[in-house]
Amino acid sequence: xxxxxxxxxxxxxxxxxxxxLDLYRQVVxxxxxxxxxxxxxxxxxxxxxxxxxxxxxxIAAGFGEAMRADDYTFCTYRxxxxxxxxxxxxxxxxxxxxxxxxxxxxxxxxxxxxxxxEHGAMGSYAIIxxxxxxxxxxxxxxxxxxxxxxxxxxxxxxxxxxxxxxxxLNLAKVWNLPVVFVCENNLYxxxxxxxxxxxxxxxxxxxxxxxxxxxxxxDGNDPDAVYEVAATAIERARSGGGPSLIEAKTYxxxxxxxxxxxxxxxDDEVARxxxxxxxxxxxxxxxxxxxxxxxxxxxxDRAQADVDAATEVARAAPPPQLQAAYTxxxxxxxxxxRK
Amino acid sequence: MAEVITYRDAVARGLAQxxxxxxxxxxxxxxxxxxxxxxxxxxxxxxxxxxxxxxxTPISEEAILGAAMGAAMTGLRPVAEIMFSDxxxxxxxxxxxxxxxxxxxxxxxxxxxxxxxxxxxGGLRFGAQHSQAVENWAMSIPGLKVVAPSNPRDVIGLLAxxxxxxxxxxxxxxxxxxxxxxxxxxxxxxxxxxVASTLRSGxxxxxxxxxxxxxxxxxxxxxxxxxGISAEVIDLRTLVPLDVTTVVESVKRTSRLITVEENPxxxxxxxxxxxxxxxxxxxxxxGPLTRVTTPHIPLPSxxxxxxxxxxxxxxxxxxxQKVLL
Ligand SMILES: Cc1ncc(C[n+]2csc(CCOP(=O)(O)OP(=O)(O)O)c2C)c(N)n1
Ligand SMILES: [Mg+2]
Numbered sequence: 001x002x003x004x005x006x007x008x009x010x011x012x013x014x015x016x017x018x019x020x021l022d023l024y025r026q027v028v029x030x031x032x033x034x035x036x037x038x039x040x041x042x043x044x045x046x047x048x049x050x051x052x053x054x055x056x057x058x059i060a061a062g063f064g065e066a067m068r069a070d071d072y073t074f075c076t077y078r079x080x081x082x083x084x085x086x087x088x089x090x091x092x093x094x095x096x097x098x099x100x101x102x103x104x105x106x107x108x109x110x111x112x113x114x115x116x117x118e119h120g121a122m123g124s125y126a127i128i129x130x131x132x133x134x135x136x137x138x139x140x141x142x143x144x145x146x147x148x149x150x151x152x153x154x155x156x157x158x159x160x161x162x163x164x165x166x167x168x169l170n171l172a173k174v175w176n177l178p179v180v181f182v183c184e185n186n187l188y189x190x191x192x193x194x195x196x197x198x199x200x201x202x203x204x205x206x207x208x209x210x211x212x213x214x215x216x217x218x219d220g221n222d223p224d225a226v227y228e229v230a231a232t233a234i235e236r237a238r239s240g241g242g243p244s245l246i247e248a249k250t251y252x253x254x255x256x257x258x259x260x261x262x263x264x265x266x267d268d269e270v271a272r273x274x275x276x277x278x279x280x281x282x283x284x285x286x287x288x289x290x291x292x293x294x295x296x297x298x299x300x301d302r303a304q305a306d307v308d309a310a311t312e313v314a315r316a317a318p319p320p321q322l323q324a325a326y327t328x329x330x331x332x333x334x335x336x337x338r339k
Numbered sequence: 340m341a342e343v344i345t346y347r348d349a350v351a352r353g354l355a356q357x358x359x360x361x362x363x364x365x366x367x368x369x370x371x372x373x374x375x376x377x378x379x380x381x382x383x384x385x386x387x388x389x390x391x392x393x394x395x396t397p398i399s400e401e402a403i404l405g406a407a408m409g410a411a412m413t414g415l416r417p418v419a420e421i422m423f424s425d426x427x428x429x430x431x432x433x434x435x436x437x438x439x440x441x442x443x444x445x446x447x448x449x450x451x452x453x454x455x456x457x458x459x460x461g462g463l464r465f466g467a468q469h470s471q472a473v474e475n476w477a478m479s480i481p482g483l484k485v486v487a488p489s490n491p492r493d494v495i496g497l498l499a500x501x502x503x504x505x506x507x508x509x510x511x512x513x514x515x516x517x518x519x520x521x522x523x524x525x526x527x528x529x530x531x532x533x534v535a536s537t538l539r540s541g542x543x544x545x546x547x548x549x550x551x552x553x554x555x556x557x558x559x560x561x562x563x564x565x566x567g568i569s570a571e572v573i574d575l576r577t578l579v580p581l582d583v584t585t586v587v588e589s590v591k592r593t594s595r596l597i598t599v600e601e602n603p604x605x606x607x608x609x610x611x612x613x614x615x616x617x618x619x620x621x622x623x624x625x626g627p628l629t630r631v632t633t634p635h636i637p638l639p640s641x642x643x644x645x646x647x648x649x650x651x652x653x654x655x656x657x658x659x660q661k662v663l664l
Pocket of ligand 1: 078159160
């Protein structure tokens with residue numbers, strides 16, 4: 001969680017208001033970070049590729065808020081948001097995007113493989129479906145160790161058509177694992193609409209019954225709704241009630257990756273979803289609920305300042321040393337294959 | 340004291356030794372618990388260790404290896420069985436793309452102390468989809484250790500070493516060896532990964548073999564003896580780490596090398612040995628570096644064909660005679 005100082009409120013905030021401010025802080029931080037990541041990509045400073053969560057921030061924020069510090073997050077290449085939502089410092093994430101030694105993976109992971117084990121961010125996986133079975137493994141280990149930890153696994157709508165999704169859900173149910181699967185349904189795979197290639201209307205929720213699970217759909221652009229559904233599923237998992245599969249409906253504001261303008265999407269569809277921008281609508285909800293604008297402005301200024309500072313730190317950091325390429329293949333720290 | 344046991348029973352004994360020693364060791368796979376494995380190599384483990392530590396899975400190879408990987412990164416030491424090594428292809432993403440790269444990509448944040456056990460190779464007339472020798476697949480991937488024992492003692496000792504190793508290990512059990520017997524000492528057995536064993540010393544040539552090819556190489560060396568040719572036989576035991584030192588020192592003395600591989604010709608592990616020896620022993624060589632392999636064909640099922648095309652004792656003897664011409 002962010003340690004942002006907020007101005008002295010004129011009255012005591014309720015627990016719910018406090019949580020809502022935390023959620024707002026999180027969506028704003030992710031929004032500002034992703035905007036910067038996009039700009040740095042266009043400037044050629046973020047190399048290779050980058051998959052943003054612009055428009056999808058509420059899912060990472062809602063789950064991040066509901067998770068315990070020692071719970072496990074497994075996410076995809078579209079993972080900046082989830083890695084940040086666990087409290088991973090921005091400098092390390094930005095450093096990784098820029099290929100610097102200061103990155104969370106020392107520059108050896110990149111945008112698609114952000115990991116910060118000390119924050120419970122157990123890796124970003126770039127092969128569709130791969131991490132669902134892996135999240136099961138972490139949940140199995142938590143079950144065996146009796147640690148009460150829960151694994152939360154995020155993936156896209158396109159991922160519901162690969163075998164690993166089905167293998168993982170079945171095993172999770174059979175072994176009653178403390179795992180929560182979260183489908184971020186942004187309606188598109190890379191460039192193809194999920195509806196064009198899927199046998200059912202709700203790609204995750206409609207499959208739930210095949211694995212003995214409840215069908216759960218949530219508005220993925222509503223931080224409060226996501227938080228509620230997350231808290232319920234995580235509590236169920238933690239108390240031995242087994243896995244859940246949640247489908248969060250959302251939309252990406254930009255393209256799939258890199259500089260993709262997303263022109264394959266109809267204008268009216270884009271306009272409809274932009275009107276449901278999770279940051280803008282949530283801000284309005286908080287204002288309508290009586291939160292003082294100054295509190296929100298402070299959160300926004302602070303997020304921008306953090307992003308600026310992280311950018312400066314990352315830009316000033318050196319690239320990894322060449323020798324680093326030969327480290328950490330093996331647990332002895334090296335890469336030797338011969339004796 | 341020592342006893343004679345089968346390669347098959349050595350698997351269960353090795354697993355039991357480690358399950359008993361370390362409560363974080365867990366064993367999962369298809370038909371491994373109640374049924375004791377399709378090759379009956381894991382009989383009795385469920386009875387001794389219970390269903391939490393010895394667990395049957397659905398037929399979901401990705402789910403099996405995913406479970407092992409996620410558990411390994413969070414405090415367990417899982418052993419996962421993939422029934423036939425051919426089936427590694429159905430979970431190749433886990434084997435080749437997830438498991439070996441995670442420590443590296445996270446710059447050491449994640450450790451994966453796990454073992455993938457699998458029945459490898461031909462000789463049982465199962466046809467081309469249940470008979471492949473694929474140890475060379477695993478060898479080609481940075482981040483995987485690769486082990487293939489040739490006898491019961493090594494099954495126990497190398498399996499123990501693999502389970503205790505902090506890195507992911509693919510452990511190839513040659514299924515034609517399951518009924519073969521060997522002597523094993525009492526008590527705990529632990530070997531070291533990356534140490535080849537010289538089974539027979541010789542002066543005229545070095546024969547390097549692995550797993551099921553080891554007994555054939557030894558038989559060939561005995562036959563060569565009667566022809567006045569003195570062959571040294573090295574059982575490689577592990578492909579990664581590769582005991583280059585033992586091989587290179589041997590070839591420097593004998594000046595000739597034959598590798599005997601069960602995998603098909605192209606890009607088999609013997610090609611790697613030959614290339615290393617070519618580079619590091621060139622000025623010591625007195626004969627062509629020679630590979631005996633299965634031809635570059637899918638393995639046929641009929642016994643008459645399978646017996647002909649897997650490297651045989653007589654093919655090894657012929658190759659040796661040619662090298663010494
Ligand atoms: C196994 C596999 N197939 C294809 C790809 C290429 N690919 C990368 S992202 C992507 C789309 C995934 O869509 P979805 O699951 O909806 O996630 P989103 O990007 O929308 O978050 C594809 C096809 C891949 N990485 N892995
Ligand atoms: Mg999608």
